Amino acid sequence: MRAPGIVHHGTRRRRAAFRRAAWSGAEVLVTVGVVLLLLVVHQLWWTNRQAQHNAERKVQALEREWGTPASGSDSPDASASSGTGVTGGGEADAGKTDAGETGTGGAGRRSSSGAGVNSGQAQPRWSQAYAVLSIPRLSLRVPVAEGVSKPDVLNKGYVGHYKGTQQPGQAGNFALAGHRNTHGEPFRFLPRLRRGDTITVETRAAVYTYTVDRTLAQTSPRDGGVIRPVPRSTVRPSYGYSEPGYYITLTTCTPEYTSRYRMAVWGKLTAMRPR
Template sequence: MRAPGVVHHGTRRRRAAYRRVVWSGAEVLVTVGVVLLLLVVHQLWWTNRQAQHGAERKVQALEREWGTPAPGSAAPDASTADGASAGTGTGKTGGGRTGDGKTDAGAAGQSSSSGGNSGQVRPRWSQAYAVLSIPRLSLRVPVAEGVSKADVLNKGYVGHYKGTQQPGQAGNFALAGHRNTHGEPFRYLPRLRRGDTITVETRTAVYTYTVDRTLPQTSPRDGGVIRPVPRSTVRPAYGYSRPGYYITLTTCTPDYTSRYRMAVWGKLTAMRPR
């Protein structure tokens, strides 16, 4: 008969140590997995829930505020740049010049000093001052001044690009919004089609734009899409060549990345006082 093998105490200790290392490593991997899962849930669900509820409350607050006319406020009239396209009610966008004879592109540089809407005080940085509605997307969301992530976009708001026009002005009223997380107001922006309507409500007026063109993908540095006469500098076949009354909606593309941007353009077709 063969003698049974002898297992030394040192071998047992090494095996026990090996098992402890493997077990500890497995525990660490499980813990990391749970943490990552919680982060994903927080980013994809909780931030959306918080931002969407906050945006809804802000829309309701603005509507309550507008229920009583602000002291000294007045509805826009056809003699201002804001009312240029709405005075006739025909949906025309007022040609290539503003009331003072300057081109729309020239008027764009005056947006920050003109204040956007007749009778409306220029919005403060990160202030919510308008409501954007897109029926096709079942979207109704606040518009705030600026495109800061912390102060505007991450709250589920849509942000107004500083230096672009205000609602109803000749030039380009340009907006940005998240496509994923933090309320993702522009989650379904690619669903917009030519002829869809976009409305922008302020304290004094309601502006209706009609979707006209879409730029599916461009560089994040393509500043041409938000110029007074919007035209892509990366893909020049997309955009316009004549002054008008435009709206631009921008967001990241494709889903869950910020590698590219997309833009949807529309033209002002109607305006009415509140």
């Protein structure tokens, strides 16, 4: 018969092993929690800071390359005096040019009619930053680069130009994409844009002013209609346009912190002036 209150060595060893296992498990959980916290901080804070700094430096570099930065909105009178013919809603001579033109062909045709839009501007190289997008309502000023590659363009804090869509000032659709969260998140506050807000695109050759016209709050990531030359959603056909024009499209993920859907903001070219 065992004496009461006596603990054998085997029981002690089991208890000690249990305590060590519990302590080790707690250490593992704490370590995993710290690693996950660091990953979140890196993704939500450090990538933003790094990308925003990178984008600001690129904007400054482009401005130095072009000379004195062209700031401020363009007036319709200035646009008219330059011979663009784009003074009201950008639709005055839209029907004179094929909306399906790509590359620099549309610019060449329009230049021959006296507009001078994009004249002499070379086609940008893949991932090359070649323009500056400014949106006063969002206090945004960010580089525009060719292509929508994440590592080469979007993750640098840039806005990317969809290959195959038109360039600034050309007939058709100048379509752009940008991150809404992380990596500079230039389009985080895109839903704040309202009809009548201005969007400015500066290039080496000219400054183009677009005016926000319509918004598609949510659609499928595969809705390619929103970036067609005449933009119209294929998922929600009541959103978009039915006539050729001079359009800009801004796209990003929605809702925040997911990539389940896309949103699009459309605008029309309303002014242009050469540098």
